[in-house]
Amino acid sequence: MKRTSLLLAAALLAAAPAFAASQKIDTSKSFIRFVSKQMNVPVEGKFKKFEGNVDFDPKKPEAAKAEFEVELGSIDMGSPEGETEAVRPLWFNTAQFPKAKFVAATVKAAGPNKYEAAGALTIKGISQNITTSFTLNDASGTRTVEGTFTLKRLQFKIGEKQWADTETVADDVLVKYRFVLPL
């Protein structure tokens, strides 16, 4: 028992340096929004609860590590009817899959203050590789990361059966995010 705790402590110590630079995003200043097209009309929604840990040095983007988790049940679409539906099994099935997760696998520079990240996005138990470009802005003690990507909802089975009809709700969903980090 004692030995196990010691080993554990050693392991934690060894692991510590890797997480030393990891920072929690300031969720009060950050957002995750999405735009879906319903009947060809762009409709915006957002997730109210999410968290993220970022370890990012603009000088060494390749070494970056980032992980985000979104509480899908915190969806806000403007209409209670839509929100009730969104958590049901045909959409996010939050009872079984409460969270969406993104883990950045690679980050590379794509221009001045511009970067491109790729990694696995997991929603509803399905992982798909996505690529997203973002910009970086350092100002008055905070770092702001802003970007977008488009996901295909049907690849994640978001909206099954009658909801798989892309005439009513398009397959493409634009995700817009802003993450604010302390500098």
Place this chain on the structure above:
Amino acid sequence: MNYTERYTRTAIALHWIAAVLIVGNLSWGLYMTGLEFSPAKLKYYSWHKWTGVTIFTIAALRLLWRLRHPAPALPGHMPAWERNAAHVSHVLLYVLFFAAPLSGWLFSSAVGFQTVWFGVIPIPDLLEKNRELAETLKLVHRSITYTLGALIALHAAAAVKHHVLDRDDVLVRMLPFLKQRPPAPPPPTLPETP
């Protein structure tokens, strides 16, 4: 009363197109709101909104037409209160023709679902997305459309009353078919059947 005085063909056409669209959209609205949430429901809401914008446009056309082509005079037998009631209800109908689609459009904006006419022409959102405001506007839209429905029922009942009880030309002059009755004086005549 000059029995040859009818509404213009344009006024008659616009009246009946509007009548079909308005009664249709009121019933459709009543039906679709009771449905379970489904892709069909999303579609039906869009169709309802497209029809609403169309009704607004037709109401505007009718109003412009009416300003240049006054309605035929009311029959002489009508007492003052009936004339006033007719006038007030017609003004109110026009107000509601505009108020119903406008409130629906604002409600839709507050929900965050823009109205795009026939899925092609976007109608700009005047309001920001706002849940509480949306709830209020939903009630406003419902009250306006219910009032419009009631007023249309009254309007139709009055037209039938004029035709059946008063035996005047108030209904016929707005019909594209049916000939008008011969001039009034010679005592009770039966309506000419087409």
